[in-house]
Amino acid sequence: MLKAHSHSDRFHDKGTYPCPVCRHGEISSMLLMETFACNFCQHIFTTNFDKQVLKMADSQLPLSWYWNGKNWKGIQREGAELGWGYLIAGLIFVLFPTGIIGIGAYLFPPLPDSPLSWLPLVWLILTFFSHLFCLVWLVIEYYQFPIFLYIRAIKRRLFASDY
Known part of the structure; x- marks a missing residue:
């Protein structure tokens, strides 16, 4: 499998990426599905490759992250900023x-x-x-x-x- 490590790497379905939730495991595409899953925390994510966004699918909270080419950056939810x-x-x-x-x-x-x-x-x-x-x-x-x-x-x- 391809590893995503350089800044020029875009988020795509063939790569493996660090998990934005546990920061320990890696997420990769699930077989025969259009989702990603972590091999450590076992969370499931939906993707938007055009916007380079990953969204947690197995949570009540709409947690989302943006891939900047090297790591995940959290996307703040409206009305949910912890100030x-x-x-x-x-x-x-x-x-x-x-x-x-x-x-x-x-x-x-x-x-x-x-x-x-x-x-x-x-x-x-x-x-x-x-x-x-x-x-x-x-x-x-x-x-x-x-x-x-x-x-x-x-x-x-x-x-x-x-x-």
Whole structure:
């Protein structure tokens, strides 16, 4: 198969290209179909060779990329730009509940010799990390980042050398 590596290379159906989603695997044309698929994350893509555009077909989100001859450049979707508002909302989602718990623990500290004197600190840490986990999970779901496929592929590579 042809490899696409130089700036003069146009996106076409006979080449293999780096996957724009996982950035680890390669996408190539599927047999008897007019689609591309990644050999690592297994996402399926539709193509527009005239515009040099690749669009993820197996996602609810219309993720698209433009081939510049060397790599993929993301195409922003209308109304879906992640700007400062989303960053601030994410920070508030993580820090506001944590701050409430922290202020409560500071204003009403437990007695130092009580058996549950450790609980406010643990509750504060759990609040922070649970909200942070929710935020990270939303970002992973939004961008369809194949985290579980990465873990599975790493396991496969680690244990394949044992056989």
